[in-house]
Amino acid sequence: MLFHVRMRVHLPHDLDPAVEEELKSREKARAQELQRAGTWRHLWRVAGCYANISIFDVDSHEQLHDILSGLPLFPYLDIDVTPLAQHPSALPEI
Amino acid sequence: MLFHVRMRVHLPHDLDPAVEEELKSREKARAQELQRAGTWRHLWRVAGCYANISIFDVDSHEQLHDILSGLPLFPYLDIDVTPLAQHPSALPEI
Amino acid sequence: MLFHVRMRVHLPHDLDPAVEEELKSREKARAQELQRAGTWRHLWRVAGCYANISIFDVDSHEQLHDILSGLPLFPYLDIDVTPLAQHPSALPEI
Amino acid sequence: MLFHVRMRVHLPHDLDPAVEEELKSREKARAQELQRAGTWRHLWRVAGCYANISIFDVDSHEQLHDILSGLPLFPYLDIDVTPLAQHPSALPEI
Amino acid sequence: MLFHVRMRVHLPHDLDPAVEEELKSREKARAQELQRAGTWRHLWRVAGCYANISIFDVDSHEQLHDILSGLPLFPYLDIDVTPLAQHPSALPEI
Amino acid sequence: MLFHVRMRVHLPHDLDPAVEEELKSREKARAQELQRAGTWRHLWRVAGCYANISIFDVDSHEQLHDILSGLPLFPYLDIDVTPLAQHPSALPEI
Amino acid sequence: MLFHVRMRVHLPHDLDPAVEEELKSREKARAQELQRAGTWRHLWRVAGCYANISIFDVDSHEQLHDILSGLPLFPYLDIDVTPLAQHPSALPEI
Amino acid sequence: MLFHVRMRVHLPHDLDPAVEEELKSREKARAQELQRAGTWRHLWRVAGCYANISIFDVDSHEQLHDILSGLPLFPYLDIDVTPLAQHPSALPEI
Amino acid sequence: MLFHVRMRVHLPHDLDPAVEEELKSREKARAQELQRAGTWRHLWRVAGCYANISIFDVDSHEQLHDILSGLPLFPYLDIDVTPLAQHPSALPEI
Amino acid sequence: MLFHVRMRVHLPHDLDPAVEEELKSREKARAQELQRAGTWRHLWRVAGCYANISIFDVDSHEQLHDILSGLPLFPYLDIDVTPLAQHPSALPEI
Numbered sequence A, B, C, D, E, F, G, H, I, J: 001m002l003f004h005v006r007m008r009v010h011l012p013h014d015l016d017p018a019v020e021e022e023l024k025s026r027e028k029a030r031a032q033e034l035q036r037a038g039t040w041r042h043l044w045r046v047a048g049c050y051a052n053i054s055i056f057d058v059d060s061h062e063q064l065h066d067i068l069s070g071l072p073l074f075p076y077l078d079i080d081v082t083p084l085a086q087h088p089s090a091l092p093e094i
Helices: A017-036 A061-069 B017-036 B061-069 C017-036 C061-069 D017-036 D061-069 E017-036 E061-069 F017-036 F061-069 G017-036 G061-069 H017-036 H061-069 I017-036 I061-069 J017-036 J061-069
Strands: A002-009 A040-046 A051-057 A077-086 B002-009 B040-046 B051-057 B077-086 C002-009 C040-046 C051-057 C077-086 D002-009 D040-046 D051-057 D077-086 E002-009 E040-046 E051-057 E077-086 F002-009 F040-046 F051-057 F077-086 G002-009 G040-046 G051-057 G077-086 H002-009 H040-046 H051-057 H077-086 I002-009 I040-046 I051-057 I077-086 J002-009 J040-046 J051-057 J077-086
Touching (some): A002 B040, A017 A040, A040 B002, A061 C077, A077 C061, B017 B040, B061 B077, B061 J077, B077 J077, C002 D040, C017 C040, C040 D002, D061 E077, D077 E077, E002 F040, E017 E040, E040 F002, E061 E077, F061 F077, F061 G077, F077 G061, G002 I040, G061 G077, H002 J040, H017 H040, H040 J002, H061 H077, H061 I077, H077 I061, H077 I077, J017 J040
Antiparallel strands (some): A002 A051, A002 A077, A040 A051, A040 B077, A077 B040, B002 B051, B002 B077, B040 B051, C002 C077, C040 C051, C040 D077, C077 D040, D002 D051, D002 D077, D040 D051, E002 E077, E040 E051, E040 F077, F002 F077, F040 F051, G002 G077, G040 G051, G040 I077, G077 I040, H002 H077, H040 H051, H040 J077, H077 J040, I002 I051, I002 I077, I040 I051, J002 J077, J040 J051
């Protein structure tokens, strides 16, 4: 089932640059692992902001929570979750 | 280029049911026409609300405005537009 | 899977009293039918407001949307949906 | 009498990890003690957020305040309290 | 137990003046009946606004809801309810 | 003349515990002094929050400002002030 | 004592033009009467909006409420009231 | 001097189409007259919304208010006004 | 031309008391200098808050910005600026 | 294509003054470079605030994001982006 997730990143200004670099690198690796698994279905940058809009496809709310709360940047994220349903006017996606 | 669009429908309670039916039917036809053209890339229902979240792929802001302001339900829509960019952690979509 | 749903009712002041009575009576019957089916797990009145807080247990986002958008009072409802997950400190409910 | 309580946790980024671990462990023990006592009637995780939605059953506002303000994580909680009443369409809970 | 209640009145501009007069007169009678009963403990006008701030003393959330939802002006009220507890620095009220 | 005042306390997490204790103790003493003087007419705890709702009876805006800005916890308070007037439906308070 | 008052006018679109003209004319006459009396000390237009910012000098909250709620346009006004005190850096006004 | 003005149009759904057409036509004529005069310096459509963002160059607040409140669509506009100053990093506009 | 300015002061809790005292003293001197010059026309304290409401009379937006951004407390101020125009119902100020 | 961008600067109070000076100097240089390139079409100061309103002309959302996220002050900016389209009443800009 699909969820629309908006994440806004707020890094503290005094974060150690090496820690920051390592967090971002782990975040990217995890994001790509989840995309390859088909769980993180879409990932877009919000133009001009340190934020993204994503679509997740998960089996349960527990799985969604585990994935989001396990992201390396989770302590610095503001997250909005919106459950999505099939739209009656949507054509089948190929 | 991609835009994230959230539309919330507010139909007046005293709208003539025949007019309402005709508006919705034209809206659906237009939505499917734009999906077939590849312009309305994704269309999801926000679960529990008379609202959708969509992704549009257009060539210009003028085209985006013409499409949205030309929707049959436009006078009854609250619309939020967010420009999207390629995310550095996104894998190529197939 | 569980959803927290908050519904706020806004009836137009000029609604025909007979129509209003019939809507409320159908809403009550439907709410009780869904409670008996185990889908509408909890239903509480927000004290002092024409509003409720509810817990739904559904199989999919499509089922949740069909249930909520099919409520007789749906055109008059403001609805907030929040997906719930098992809490790590929660004891098993009996 | 029942209260709907939403708690959002904001831990400072520079909290000592040992202190954090000890706070969370005491919070969990207290939450389970209150669930066993029948006071903390429901406890759900808000999917994707460091937050919970809970139902408390207490005898007085003083008891509710003592319980919430005595939680180990209280200094880091944003709390919303909503009094709940019996809903006229609710079936008796078993 | 005590509740802080803020009520804001929004009368439709096209309300029949005779109906309006009768509603206000019944509202006043009911407010005074509840004050005499000791249930509506305080009633203040918010200076410059068609609004009041009140303190209610009731035995249950059900009683609070019945009182508020039974007010003649209830369909035109925006109501905020806040549960109050004894403050540790408060002297006993005489 | 009467003012409705809502105060929300935000203590910094790194405040020295001895300083915090002393601030709270002076705040309590001052609150009780003002209650005895009849200036701080009511003082209630907002259940579940580090906040109070109060009614002040002062002779001027200057007196109200001096009292509030002179509270030991003032630098940590979010304060909302609402002027109250006699309500036409209010019975005389005894 | 001084109050800062912001008024925003919302006239219904279907108001009878003759009624509107008469309301505005009575509002203007009353505003000038109160200015001459020294009660409505300042009256400014918010540039670009059907709104004003005003300073009132009254003896009590009851007087302020009577003045504002007695304005001909009162049913169409959104009003914000802010009590003002002497500022320690202000020079005496001549 | 320059002002940034954002206008959002809210036409009532039951506006007579002939009246609407005539209002829009007069609005367009007036907008172009003010552009030719150099007063309405920039006029952009907010993509996807019935709204515009504009830059006005006027001699006084009175002139700005007269222009905006004299627009044919003024009764249906939500207007935000922001005064602009020369930016220290701005190059001279040609 | 006139501007309505609301300033809210947020001093960091760990500001050096000597620095704070010096900032406030320079702020007061500057405020009085601008009042004497007729530029800072009115200055009122918002009762109960570390905030003021002011009226400035300046020749240009550049002058307004230079004055406000040059205030000693500027880095700690939240500032709202509203341009004011002559009100058609206002009597000439003496 | 055009974008309306509003930037609000929030510098931490404990930023090293030399670092701050260098950041601002690089920001100014970059802003002028982008103006000369025709990309940063307009740049205005919001009077009274550490903020600007700007118009950018870019070829893609990726270019817009690269420019904004590459600004020296980006970690301290709150940014709002609004896509602009040609307005049907706008005269051709010379």
